[in-house]
Every structure is written in C-alpha cells, then in structure tokens.
Amino acid sequence: MTVNGNAVTGEVEGRTLLVEFLREDLHLTGTHVGCDTSQCGACVVHVDGLAVKACTMFAAEAEGADVATIEGQANADGSLNVIQQAFQDHHGLQCGFCTPGMVMTAAALLQENPKPSETEIRHHLEGNICRCTGYHNIVKAILAASGQDVETIAAE
Amino acid sequence: MYAFEIVRPQTVAEATAALTGEAQPLGGGQTLIPTLKQRLANPETLVSLTGIAEMKGVCTGDDGRLCIGGATTHAVVAAQAGAFPALAHLANGIGDPAVRNRGTIGGSLANNDPAACYPAAVLATGATMVTNTREIAADDYFDGMFGTALDEREIITEVRFPVAQKASYEKFRQPASRFAMVGVFVAQYADGVRVAVTGASEDGVFRWTDAEDALSADFSATALDGLAVSADGMIGDLHGSPEYRAHLVKVMTTRAVNAAD
Numbered sequence: 001m002t003v004n005g006n007a008v009t010g011e012v013e014g015r016t017l018l019v020e021f022l023r024e025d026l027h028l029t030g031t032h033v034g035c036d037t038s039q040c041g042a043c044v045v046h047v048d049g050l051a052v053k054a055c056t057m058f059a060a061e062a063e064g065a066d067v068a069t070i071e072g073q074a075n076a077d078g079s080l081n082v083i084q085q086a087f088q089d090h091h092g093l094q095c096g097f098c099t100p101g102m103v104m105t106a107a108a109l110l111q112e113n114p115k116p117s118e119t120e121i122r123h124h125l126e127g128n129i130c131r132c133t134g135y136h137n138i139v140k141a142i143l144a145a146s147g148q149d150v151e152t153i154a155a156e
Numbered sequence: 157m158y159a160f161e162i163v164r165p166q167t168v169a170e171a172t173a174a175l176t177g178e179a180q181p182l183g184g185g186q187t188l189i190p191t192l193k194q195r196l197a198n199p200e201t202l203v204s205l206t207g208i209a210e211m212k213g214v215c216t217g218d219d220g221r222l223c224i225g226g227a228t229t230h231a232v233v234a235a236q237a238g239a240f241p242a243l244a245h246l247a248n249g250i251g252d253p254a255v256r257n258r259g260t261i262g263g264s265l266a267n268n269d270p271a272a273c274y275p276a277a278v279l280a281t282g283a284t285m286v287t288n289t290r291e292i293a294a295d296d297y298f299d300g301m302f303g304t305a306l307d308e309r310e311i312i313t314e315v316r317f318p319v320a321q322k323a324s325y326e327k328f329r330q331p332a333s334r335f336a337m338v339g340v341f342v343a344q345y346a347d348g349v350r351v352a353v354t355g356a357s358e359d360g361v362f363r364w365t366d367a368e369d370a371l372s373a374d375f376s377a378t379a380l381d382g383l384a385v386s387a388d389g390m391i392g393d394l395h396g397s398p399e400y401r402a403h404l405v406k407v408m409t410t411r412a413v414n415a416a417d
C-alpha cells in the first residue's frame with residue numbers, strides 16, 4: 001500500500017487491524033484509538049479517498065490501497081493545512097485526542113461537498129466523538145476552512 | 157481476536173469455493189470485526205467479499221427493479237440509488253460516514269440486527285435476496301432476531317427491490333448506537349401498501365398488517381387514526397419500554413406516510 005504517498009510493505013497476520021499496522025509497524029501514531037469498538041472516530045483515515053475507521057478494517061484489506069493519515073495532511077513546507085489551521089484559529093480542539101479523526105473526517109466532507117451547511121457538517125460528524133469541545137468550535141472551524149462566514153453560527 | 161487467515165477472491169465462484177469448513181464471509185466488517193474483537197466468533201478463514209466487482213454497484217434491471225450488489229456499501233447506495241429515493245435516504249442514515257464507506261447491504265441483511273435499517277426496506281418492498289445458490293423472497297427470509305433463511309456460508313450476491321410509487325423510511329434514532337430505536341418503511345404499490353417495522357419487536361423486523369390494510373384503502377395519515385400496536389413482544393431496555401416502542405411505531409408510521417413521495 002502507499003501511506004501518505006510513500007510505498008510501504010509489511011507482513012501482517014489476518015487479524016492485524018489497519019490502525020495497528022499504521023501505529024505499531026509504521027510508527028505513525030497520529031491516528032488515535034479512542035474506543036476500539038467502532039464508535040468514536042478517533043482512528044479515521046482515508047483509504048482510496050474514503051474516510052474509514054482504521055480500527056474496523058483489516059490491514060490485509062488495504063493491500064494495494066492508497067492510505068492517507070493525519071501525518072500527511074500538512075502542506076509541503078510543513079505548515080498546517082487550511083483545515084488544521086482553522087481548527088487552531090477557532091479553538092476546534094482542547095485535549096486534541098479526537099482531532100486527527102476530526103480533521104480526516106472534515107477533509108473527506110470538504111472533498112465531496114466544498115461548501116457544507118452547518119447541518120450538513122453536524123450530520124457528517126456523527127461518527128466522531130469529542131469529550132472536550134462541545135463540537136461548536138469544531139463546526140466553526142470546518143465552516144471557516146470551507147471559506148464560509150462563521151458568524152452565521154450562533155455563539156454560545 | 158483469535159487468529160485467522162484472510163482471503164480476497166475476485167469472483168463469486170472463487171468466494172464460493174473458498175467458503176468451506178470453518179470459513180466465514182467478511183463484508184465491510186462493521187459488525188463482524190467488533191464481534192471478533194470480543195471473541196464471539198472464531199473462524200479459521202475470512203473470505204472478504206469487498207474485492208468482488210460483480211457483487212458491487214447499483215443498476216436497474218429489465219423488469220424495472222433496482223438491483224444492488226451484495227457487497228455494495230451504504231455510501232454507494234446513498235449516492236446511486238436515486239431511482240428509489242426512500243432507499244437512498246435510508247442508506248444515508250445508517251451509522252456515520254465511515255460506517256457507510258465500509259458497511260454493505262449484504263452484511264446488514266445477513267446479520268439481521270433487530271434494530272438495523274435495511275431489513276425494513278427489504279420487507280416493505282417485498283425485495284428478493286439473490287444468493288450464490290438461489291433466490292429468497294423477503295417474506296421467507298427473516299427469521300427472528302439475527303435469524304435468516306441463509307444457510308451457513310451462503311452469500312447474498314444481490315438484492316432486487318421493486319421500486320415503489322411512493323415510499324419513505326422514518327427512523328427514530330437511538331443516539332448512542334445510531335441504530336433505529338424504531339424505524340418504519342412504508343411503500344405504496346399498485347396492488348397495495350406494505351409497512352415494515354424495525355427496532356421494535358423481540359422477533360425482529362415485522363409487517364404491521366393493520367396499517368397496511370388501512371393505508372391500502374386510503375393512503376393518508378388519518379387512515380391510521382384508531383389503530384394501535386400492542387406492547388406485547390416489544391423490546392424493553394434502558395432506552396425505552398415496550399409501551400414506548402409500541403407508541404413510536406404509530407408515530408413513525410404516520411411520519412413516513414406524510415413524508416412519502
């Protein structure tokens with residue numbers, strides 16, 4: 001498979017999860033495991049452009065696939081990409097544990113829907129749990145990253 | 157997880173050949189992987205169906221039915237089942253985007269979770285399950301919670317849905333699991349209306365025949381006035397009592413009739 005554009009190979013057992021391969025074999029520990037029960041979305045990565053839970057897919061099934069993780073999201077010069085920067089600007093994170101999954105989920109949303117409404121953003125984030133922010137600033141950050149006015153969403 | 161091998165066949169014939177002994181099909185893994193993590197299953201081999209091109213995709217058959225490959229993900233159905241909007245809407249409401257990008261229609265129907273969404277669509281439309289060995293009609297397919305007419309190692313290769321004149325699926329979500337607390341699929345055809353309910357009954361998905369009769373005579377929410385569902389045999393858990401679910405069945409059926417198009 002390729003991960004963030006680099007070809008990688010490895011021997012895995014049938015039961016090795018994609019997230020285990022990324023974290024333990026490739027040492028790409030930006031992809032987090034929040035629940036391991038397919039509920040929280042902290043482990044979201046892209047496989048052939050689609051957001052999936054890396055804790056709920058076997059590494060063997062990603063053979064030959066193009067995988068993208070949070071480590072590959074920054075701009076070529078190392079600066080934060082537009083979504084990451086918007087999370088920082090709008091305080092879309094506190095402890096940061098959910099953030100890799102949030103950013104990867106947001107990136108997938110903006111790919112298919114470059115100007116989502118607040119409702120569409122909230123629907124799309126249904127599988128991503130955050131214990132800190134209350135979601136409001138995450139939604140703001142994604143609106144901002146899509147180039148839309150964030151004042152339209154009510155301050156609380 | 158116990159150890160197992162994964163094989164990735166390219167055709168239904170190869171998958172059928174690989175499904176012997178302690179082998180089990182693997183769809184999107186959105187149910188099976190959590191089950192394996194809990195050591196509630198112990199297959200020797202998992203036969204992954206997601207690389208089989210002939211089991212993926214949505215098309216309209218010569219008879220006008222909407223045909224969906226058994227390994228088609230919920231996201232693809234949501235995007236491509238425009239010929240049957242109620243079905244696309246149902247698929248778009250399953251779980252969350254990441255679940256929809258992996259989970260498949262065949263896996264959902266094989267699993268027959270009592271709170272899953274597709275069983276309601278299949279039963280309300282009288283769809284046909286096509287397997288690697290035969291065809292099974294919706295009315296013969298479901299067999300109580302998690303039970304189906306499938307033999308061990310039989311795989312659903314396609315599901316064929318007669319497209320309704322008017323239909324809607326309305327789901328009252330259980331917010332923690334994202335499954336249906338109660339979900340109702342209403343479908344109107346030239347020869348009558350079918351109403352299927354998921355999430356509510358201890359026997360799994362069922363047809364609410366009183367509502368079907370009333371709506372076949374008069375397809376309007378007022379036709380349901382005076383009908384009620386008994387709480388006997390309804391699921392009771394920390395999310396809702398049997399009485400609450402029985403009440404929701406009527407509420408969601410009314411919403412589905414009002415939303416049908």
Ligand SMILES: Cc1cc2nc3c(=O)[nH]c(=O)nc-3n(C[C@H](O)[C@H](O)[C@H](O)COP(=O)(O)OP(=O)(O)OC[C@H]3O[C@@H](n4cnc5c(N)ncnc54)[C@H](O)[C@@H]3O)c2cc1C
Binds near residue numbers: 227252261267269
């Ligand atoms: C967080 C979360 C939320 C969810 N919310 C919902 C929801 O709101 N509504 C809903 O309906 N579902 C929901 N699901 C379940 C989801 O739809 C699953 O995708 C589905 O139930 C199983 O499909 P799968 O392809 O992942 O099958 P798998 O998990 O791979 O397999 C499930 C079972 O079916 C068998 N199998 C798989 N494919 C086939 C086939 N083609 N033929 C025969 N047998 C097969 C397997 O051997 C296994 O026994 C949710 C799941 C998660 C993790």
Ligand code: FES
Binds near residue numbers: 033034039041053055
């Ligand atoms: S760790 Fe994968 S969904 Fe929580």
Ligand code: FES
Binds near residue numbers: 092098
């Ligand atoms: S910022 Fe802490 S979990 Fe989201």
